[in-house]
Amino acid sequence: MIEAYTGAQVRAAETPYLERGQGPALMRRAAHGLALVALERLRDRRGRVAGARVVVLAGTGNNGGDGLWAGAELARRGAAVLAVAVGDRLHPEGEAALRAAGGRVLPAADGAPALRRAVEQVLDADLVLDAVLGTGARGGLRGTAAEIVRAVLDRWPAPGGRAPLVVACDVPSGVSADTGAADGPVLPADATVTFGATKAGHLLPPGDRLCGEVRTVPLGLEDALPAPALRRLEHDDVAALWPRPGAGSHKYSRGVVGVVAGSATYPGAALMCTRAAVDAGAGMVRHLGDAGTRRLVCLTSPEVVASEDHPADLHVQAWVVGPGAVGDPAQESRIDAVLAGPVPAVVDAGALGAAARAAADGALGPAKILTPHAGELVQVLAWLAALGATDEAPDRAAVEADPARWARTAAEATGAVVVLKGATTLVAAPGGTLLSQADGSPWLATAGSGDTLAGVMGAVLAGCAEHPDAFAAAGEWARGDARFAVAAALAVAVHGYASRADGLGPVPPTALSAAVRSVLRLAP
Ligand SMILES: NC(=O)C1=CN([C@@H]2O[C@H](COP(=O)(O)OP(=O)(O)OC[C@H]3O[C@@H](n4cnc5c(N)ncnc54)[C@H](O)[C@@H]3O)[C@@H](O)[C@H]2O)[C@@H](O)CC1
């Protein structure tokens, strides 16, 4: 599991060390870690370090200090290192170290000619160390640094062209370490070397896409860190946590998933959703819907028990409601019943409007998992605002600029878990638990993926519904109501892994669902 922290959390953990005068030692350790990754990348690209042209884009604070000390190390290995000072000063010891190692300094804020020279130097470099802003940033890049980065990006080589390698110091400058927001220009990094702990901004969109590979250099702060701001499940977590049957299990103890999906207009969603719940290992899958859809469900997944019942007549451990369930009053009545009841449920697509109404009436709770994509979240937030449950209704651009904020807002306003689907999917629970998963192939962006995800989520939700400690192996934080958020993140991870199981290429949802089975054959 990756645990990530805000810049303020890491700075607070560092404070006692700084008060004991260990700041310079921490900086040297950070800079050494940065230099090692830069050396590795340079060797990969050009075989040798000697003679490499390295530019350090250096800000005025300690982030710049890290970059200058790392630049000194590269200079001692024979690289030609130029520090581009973007502000009115440089970290004094860092500058002295760089000069002593033979590095040079270009004061880029000294007027237009200096700025133009800086841009040429960056574009001609083999490697750029981006050390303008780190955890001390307030907002995006401004001033000379912003002008340089903008001018460089204007002339950035097309894919396949020879662009300099970019290694970011702590975070790509201009990306918020706390939120992943990127206000203004940012040089996209091939690698980001961070210090003490992963920062929230490395895992949150849109900044996460600008980080490249993230490497964390330990600074010995681990014991001083508080609870993380967010988490990401990795393969080992999924293998350890996914509910598995034991020798004494039977279909009911493993979890029955009830699926309210499909309609005469959209029967396919029900087929994909039920199939995925079966493939994800549910003990039993029930389907409720119209006669035509039921018949198709039985033909494509004979394992499923389909009926025209009402949810009140059935005992299941978890519901999945909404995929393809539009324009059908009987389905709408079933959805309302599930939303008003206590049984955990995945609430998708056609059920999100009903969920917003139920939330405004106070009916939802932490066992309900809403699964909007960005466009649907905008709609849900607009409904919630119209119903008086939130103050603000953002547009899509606002949601995409700070998705974590709006996923959290929706979770607090509804009292439910909100899964904001995207290339990076965020899982926000009321009370503040936040997970971020980025496991899927870009090919997942296809009609029917969401129906498949809902089915997978239903299966894991049914498996944990009656077991508050189902995921206690992940830590104390994952007990009780938090397990619903963990279940959602597990489903997102498995769905993402399945999309890559056969390499990168098209993943029609039926094939994706089958790949879920191979992913779940992971060693426990
Ligand atoms: N605190 C510590 O013990 C350690 C900190 N380290 C490094 O120190 C960094 C934090 O250093 P600082 O607190 O000095 O902060 P930064 O170096 O991130 O930035 C602060 C400087 O940038 C200016 N600034 C802020 N926002 C700006 C903007 N939007 N545009 C232009 N200039 C802006 C400020 O006026 C200030 O001079 C970390 O990211 C990390 O790289 C590491 O050396 C490890 C140890």
Ligand SMILES: [K+]
């Ligand atoms: K930086």
